[in-house]
Amino acid sequence: MKTQAGEAAGRWLADQGVRRVRDGWVSNEELDVLLTANQVAHSWAGDVFAEDLDAADQVRLAFGLLDLLDDYWVTCEIRFAHAGAEGPLPPDVLWDGYRQRLEADRDAAAVTYSLWVDWFEDHATSATAFAEVLGNDIDRVVAEPSEAMLRRAGRVLECSGPVRWTVKERTYRTAMGLPALHAAVFRGLLASFHDVYGDLEPTAALALLGRLILPTETQHLAALRHVLAAGHRNHCRSPGAWDDAVRFCS
Template sequence: MEMQAMEDARRWLAERGVVEVNDGWVDSEAGRPLTANEVAHSWACEVFRDESLDRVEQSHLAFGLLDLLDDYWVTCELRFADRGAMGPLPADVLWDGYRRRLEAERDPEAISYSLWADWFEDRDTSAAAFNEVLGNDVERIVPGAPDALVRRAGRVLASSGPVPWDVKQKAYDAAVRLPALHGPLFQGLLASHHDVYGDLQPTAALTLLEQLDLPADLRDLVELRSVVGELATDSGASC
């Protein structure tokens, strides 16, 4: 991850009496241990109230705090700051922060969950967010694409169930060309069907499923093909 951003966040916390000790945190003034989640809930919002920093610096510091704590709540405060009365945050900084972490070898669990549960489920932000983290790079999703881009694409696809079909279809069509993305694409299609806010076009989804090279015993594969096939048939019959 971004080592300098982490160091900046560690120093910023220490200036406020929150010190990293071994594998945990301590409030040096109260003399009590803290979990990473407690630190996130207490201090992530304060980053955006630090008037000594401009919005770009606040955003970088928040991402450093995310790397340091690895806690989903930090992504919530980033979203609150972007969508709130003082927002938006600088879009290039916000989405570059997401893209970099989606490309890293380390599993960005908090970032991926944030995309799925917050940005993608919200119809006001799903299209813009998806395009920022993947859609704008569809033409680069080709055989021989850089490993970092493939990692990012896979993580976004797996979380993309709630994204409107017309927004994500080009990325889905591009992902079929890369066998390394067949697994994440399947997860995206599965979520497109099962998620409460999932969005799936049956005929197009069936065409994609038929092109995926996946283990025959993959859990849910046969069922999804069957259900989507029935939906595609019903859709065709109703036209």
């Protein structure tokens, strides 16, 4: 995606001898070999954190590569640098990078996947990550909603299944104050049940589900209500419960 950070990253790649061509990327070392964005990310994204720049500028450059390549592996290199010997990365720049891309009116699949499988599934980082990308802001989102902030909130809620219930419950409850976020809260609850590492408290989750304003034909609504009412916490912990609920509700 074209951003100022992405343009800066493109210039940096050019300095490394890598440039975009019509159908992909090429390196000066092998001009006849066409590279994918994923191959470029695997080969060069980690080098950003060896540049003679301060840590904040390294992070900004890495996020520029993410804008340019739109590849999940760039977020892996950011996470590796954060957990590495030179880490942690400056939190204001790190989390602002995530927030900006969650708010942007473009595809954010690489960013939300990174949050889901790397930051949210790891209980050592999930509370901080969730607070930084949404929890700390949810009151302002509800009180002063904008398209960008609603976009960020919706994306975070939908991938928040692995975050511990005690961490995310207040954010879910606050988000209930804005009907525009009800569908995202529902998808967050659904992921909290189905995700391998999903976490919820059935009684509290059922109470939230009952307050959501959703179309009656919303897919999986009745089945989710059924498994929560039966006290099930997670699909993997209750094999067969979901299939039973689907049959019961059909």
